Amino acid sequence: MNKMWIVARREYGFNLRRRSFLFAVFGVPLFTFVVWAVIFLAIASTEQNLDDIGTVGYVDQTGVITDPTLLPDDPQLAVPYTAYDSEESARKALDARAIGAYFVLPEDYMETGTVKIYSFSGIPGALNDSIDALLLANLSQRLDSDIPLARIQSPVTLTIHAADTGRTLTEANLPALFFIPLIFAFVFLMSSNVTSGFLMNGVVEEKTNRVMEMLITSVTPMQLLLGKIIGLGLLGLTQLVVWGIAGFVLIRVGQAAPFLAGISFPTDLALIFVAYFILSYFLLASLMAGLGAIAGSAEESRQYSSIISLVWIIPFFLITTLIDDPNSPLAVALTLIPFTAPMTVLLRMGFASVSAWQLAASIGILLVTALLVVWASARVFRWALLLYGKRPSPREIWRVIRQSPDTATVTARSPQEQLS
Amino acid sequence: MPPQTAIAVDHISKSYGDFRAVHDLSFEVYGGEVFAMLGPNGSGKTTTMRMILDIIKPDSGRISVLGGALTDATKDRIGYLPEERGLYRNVRLLEMMGYLGTLKGLSKAEAQKRSLALLERLELTEHLKKKVSELSKGMQQKIQFAVTVLHDPDLIIMDEPFSGLDPVNTLVLKDLLLEFRDKGGTIVMSTHQMWQVEEMCNRLLMIHKGQQKLYGAVEDIRQQYAQNAVIVEGKGNWAALPGVARIEPTENGRKGAVLYLQPGTTSEQVLAAMVTAPDTNIERFELAVPSLNDIFIRVVEGDAS
Numbered sequence: 001m002n003k004m005w006i007v008a009r010r011e012y013g014f015n016l017r018r019r020s021f022l023f024a025v026f027g028v029p030l031f032t033f034v035v036w037a038v039i040f041l042a043i044a045s046t047e048q049n050l051d052d053i054g055t056v057g058y059v060d061q062t063g064v065i066t067d068p069t070l071l072p073d074d075p076q077l078a079v080p081y082t083a084y085d086s087e088e089s090a091r092k093a094l095d096a097r098a099i100g101a102y103f104v105l106p107e108d109y110m111e112t113g114t115v116k117i118y119s120f121s122g123i124p125g126a127l128n129d130s131i132d133a134l135l136l137a138n139l140s141q142r143l144d145s146d147i148p149l150a151r152i153q154s155p156v157t158l159t160i161h162a163a164d165t166g167r168t169l170t171e172a173n174l175p176a177l178f179f180i181p182l183i184f185a186f187v188f189l190m191s192s193n194v195t196s197g198f199l200m201n202g203v204v205e206e207k208t209n210r211v212m213e214m215l216i217t218s219v220t221p222m223q224l225l226l227g228k229i230i231g232l233g234l235l236g237l238t239q240l241v242v243w244g245i246a247g248f249v250l251i252r253v254g255q256a257a258p259f260l261a262g263i264s265f266p267t268d269l270a271l272i273f274v275a276y277f278i279l280s281y282f283l284l285a286s287l288m289a290g291l292g293a294i295a296g297s298a299e300e301s302r303q304y305s306s307i308i309s310l311v312w313i314i315p316f317f318l319i320t321t322l323i324d325d326p327n328s329p330l331a332v333a334l335t336l337i338p339f340t341a342p343m344t345v346l347l348r349m350g351f352a353s354v355s356a357w358q359l360a361a362s363i364g365i366l367l368v369t370a371l372l373v374v375w376a377s378a379r380v381f382r383w384a385l386l387l388y389g390k391r392p393s394p395r396e397i398w399r400v401i402r403q404s405p406d407t408a409t410v411t412a413r414s415p416q417e418q419l420s
Numbered sequence: 421m422p423p424q425t426a427i428a429v430d431h432i433s434k435s436y437g438d439f440r441a442v443h444d445l446s447f448e449v450y451g452g453e454v455f456a457m458l459g460p461n462g463s464g465k466t467t468t469m470r471m472i473l474d475i476i477k478p479d480s481g482r483i484s485v486l487g488g489a490l491t492d493a494t495k496d497r498i499g500y501l502p503e504e505r506g507l508y509r510n511v512r513l514l515e516m517m518g519y520l521g522t523l524k525g526l527s528k529a530e531a532q533k534r535s536l537a538l539l540e541r542l543e544l545t546e547h548l549k550k551k552v553s554e555l556s557k558g559m560q561q562k563i564q565f566a567v568t569v570l571h572d573p574d575l576i577i578m579d580e581p582f583s584g585l586d587p588v589n590t591l592v593l594k595d596l597l598l599e600f601r602d603k604g605g606t607i608v609m610s611t612h613q614m615w616q617v618e619e620m621c622n623r624l625l626m627i628h629k630g631q632q633k634l635y636g637a638v639e640d641i642r643q644q645y646a647q648n649a650v651i652v653e654g655k656g657n658w659a660a661l662p663g664v665a666r667i668e669p670t671e672n673g674r675k676g677a678v679l680y681l682q683p684g685t686t687s688e689q690v691l692a693a694m695v696t697a698p699d700t701n702i703e704r705f706e707l708a709v710p711s712l713n714d715i716f717i718r719v720v721e722g723d724a725s
Contacts, residue, residue: 003492006522014511210506214567217473217500218523220492 003219007227012234015198024194025239029246036250053100053119053127055080057090062109070137072153077130094118103131184273185316185346187243192281193309195236196288199228203292204301221382229285229374236281244270269349275363276342283338283370284308290377293384294392308339315343322347326354335362338369376401424451425484426575426606427472432481434467434630441467442478443630449608449623454601456617456624456638457610458712460720464630465610466503469577472608473500486575496525499568503579503610505560507567509553513539516552517567524571531570538566542592557584565593569600576600578609582616594620614712624712626719633719638712645715648681649708650690656700661693678708 015021056079058065068081082099084090090102101119109115115131117123133153140152206212215224288305295301315322315334322331326348334344335354341362348354354362383400384392392400427449434442442464449455457465470476472483474490486494508516514535521531539545542562552560561584568576581597582590597620601607611617617624617638624641626634634641652658653676658667663685668678681690687707694700710718 003523006519010519206508209509210502210504211508212506213470213475213502214500214506214520215523216475217498218495218520 004223004227007219007224008231008234011202011228011231015232015235021194021235024190025242028190029243032250053121053124055082055099056127057082057084057093057099057102059084059087059090059102059104061107062105064105064109064135065138066141067138068134070134071130072133072137072150076126077133079127079130081134101127181347181349184269185343187240188273188277188342188346189313191236191239192277192284195232196281196285197305199232199285200288200292200301200305201298202228203289204295204298207293222378225286225289225378225381228289229282232285233281240277272349273346276345279363279366279370280342283366283373286374286377290380293381294397311339313343314340315347319347332358336365338366341366426451426486427608428484429472430482432471432478432483434471434476434478440630445627445632447625447632447635449606451606452601452604453622454607454620456621457608458617458624458626458716459628463627465627466579469579469610473498473577496571497574499571499573499576501564501568501576501578501581505564507552507560507564510551512551513548513563517570520567521570526571534570538570542566558586558589561585562589562593573605575606578607580611581609582611582613614716617712626716628720641715642709642712646707646709648683648685650679650681650687651676651704651706651708652679652702653704654700654702656694656697661690661697663690676704
């Protein structure tokens, strides 16, 4: 077996058992499950309240309500209403628990729109909606028009058609518009940062433990670097698969909840996601490995990695700009810069389509950058591994990458040859 | 076994900025011998070893190991014990040895089997489920040694293998090394314990400030540094013997005296004179061959003056 794969297998197996990894893999979906379950139960409990409240009384001092059964055909809004002559009689009925609540339309209702509601328990949101609909229906009776009630109640039912991709978003799956890209961006950030963080820590640990000397007398720096990148990349993919399955199950379960009913698994976004994940993982991981080799201590390496993470999430800070104008020059620029491309594309894709040339250019630039960084890291890697306790200057690092003849510590062989 | 060359170092030099770590060094290590690399701290021993192992490249010169430039296949035939311990601290012994063994070309099962055998040999079986960080310094050193020979290499290069070991463990390690040599293995080691060199090593290289100071068979070098003198213990009037120039007490205050001989006088002639001299009782008679320790100090101090 090629030694690169031995390294990959070890990195995968060792880090798979880390507590922090297991927590990320299983803890995050579990946490999401719990949050969703709480929301689910909360909704279920408010629905229960509408049934509990039973009949609702009203005192109409302006004569707006001509027909208390005039309601849209929606079970969510169906409430039996009873008229009362005065507030006193309504109050008695409420005290006697004959009704769950009553509301009063005062004489100045037409001018002010003020409605007072009385109840011993809280007023569920659905009751608000129902009274709203009842009043709207009764008020519209007075209009001399042939406009159907349904249009007055809901003049807009939105269906967004993305002109170039043919992707259709209806009002019902509007939540998907906002949540899915955010979820993808979050998953991306978590997964790639966790795994590349492991990589950096591993390198720093091996360097400070001096195991590095044992390793590079057994394998070439390139085998070691690629083995680590591949092993931890597979670990990241494992995490994604677990999360993907969890997401799929969540969406299936979520179909039962009305506000999530519209969400479906966005396959096109997922494919783009995987492509960007693999490429930018290579970029991030090799960068982290190179910096880990240069860093003199664990503390120093953490500083480097936090700077990199910060660059990575710049698009998040600009999210409103990206939503407002997904095709602005700034958005295009962030799409082309390899470090911000993954986040930007994911966020943009949710709100509008990204043109094919931009996508191709973005992926192309990312690919070339990733290859360059892997190559440069391999050079720096070997040279920096034995720099115990001293930090090289950026100039020295640059010199090693360019490999001028006076740095003979750097291997003269090309990375390709070392692999064989 | 014919003295085939295990390592050939040919005029290598290495500088770090203005600091000349190694300067124009050449030597050979023969197959099947125990070769010592000596020198004060910072003399370039570790740098030389790292160049042999291709961890760093020399600025100039050539190195051939086990018959050529170092390749992946050759790396599997070499064991290396670095000066500062190179072990994973938070991984269980068996797992760590398994990993390092497979990196040297062993199968997983083989690495496991050999690890168990070595741990038993080193009396560490009860610790095999422990992590390195839970072991004492001496035990860690034994583990480091076990990793060095785990894949049954042809050549082992050890940077101060005995540092941090108590006399009992030193003996255990030495037995293992001699066993390795008896099976035809080649050993290169650096050490500051000169008596180890006298006991174990066939040949030595001494470097100081990156340059070669002594190189050759241990016995030859000692003879080369021998002055024309003998050490005698017993009773007799040594000063009256013909050919004796002067008498001094032995260096470390032990019994006996050092007799410095006049040029042209051999130790045999003095011994013959002693045997025939009246009222003489000889308890000890030996050539005053300096210890490597003395030679070491003489070379380093000679350089300083």
